[in-house]
Amino acid sequence: RVKVEKGKEVLKVQNLKNRYVNDISFTLHEGEILGISGLMGAGRSELAKTIYGHLRKDSGKVLINGEEKNIKSAKAGIECGIAYVSEDRKGDGLVLGMSVKDNMTLSALNFFSNIFKLEHKKEESSVEEYIKKFRIKTPTMEQKIKNLSGGNQQKVAIAKALLTNPKILILDEPTRGVDVGAKKEIYDFINELKLKGLSIIMISSEMPEIIGLSDRIIVIHNGKITGEFLAEEATQENIMRCAVGGKEC
Incomplete structure (x- = not known):
């Protein structure tokens, strides 16, 4: 964990309810990592997907920078400045038959387009920048994503997600299925984003990860x-006591 003085409130969730979550409220600030812990099936990912717009809420409010947002789709979530990195990168995070470049820019094509066409040079420049910054091991940006290691796929x-220029980044199991070296690099990226003032929600089943990186932890x-x-x-x-519904919590 790197110490950062947290900034203004960016996200406020009030009494959020649907079939997966029940009356959940919390806040998130600039430069803060909020960890979400709990057992499998507790509703952690479903909470993230409800905030992001992938799942519909039945009631409650989501406010971004003090303004209530009625987010009804993942596309609307991106437009509101929320990016979500799925726990299942192969299932719904990446398109395995597509290239590194096409996967990386898939959610951000409107940032590389004008009225008439896609600006390929701008797109390739941004992809190259992230390949270098994240030290992604790939022969070229045209390499199919399925040929990369798990750690490089996760990067x-x-x-x-970052190419959509989010205010809020949700990382669901960010180091699942990656080796120790890639884990360390991903932790460094997360801390670097925090230092730049990004607001981060991190869901993790790994106790050392959730305790080591988070500024605040909620248990579901x-x-x-x-x-x-x-x-x-x-x-x-105390996290496990709350995760199993302990009365002391």
Whole structure:
């Protein structure tokens, strides 16, 4: 974790409800990493997808920079400045038969287009910049994404999200299935983004990861928040107690 003085409130979730989450409220600030912990099936990913617009909310509010947003699709989520990196990069995060370049710019094509055509030089320049910045090991940007290692695929998935120029980045299991070296690089990228003032929500099943990187942690059990801890207060024991619905939480 790097220490950053958190800025203004960027995201406010109030009493969010649907079939997956029940009356969830929290805030997120500039330069803050909010960790979301809980057991598999607790509703962590569903909460993220509801905020992002992939799943519909039944009631509650999502406010970005103090303005209520009625986000009804992933496209609307991107337009509101929210980017989501899926826990399942091969299933719904990347298109395995497409190139590194095409995967990276898939969600951001409007940023590389004018009224008449796609600006290929601008697109390629941005992709090259992220390949260098994230140290993505690929022979060329035209290499098919399925031929890359898991760690390099995950870097492309994160770059794809960042190319939409988000205010809020949601990382769902950001280091699942990657080797130790790639994990360290991804942690460095996350801290670098935090230093630049990006607001980050990180969902993780790995206790050292969630405790080590987060400034604040909320724990979810059966679609409800059962605990909230500052980084200094969080231990594996109290997080697990809340994750199983412990009364002390």
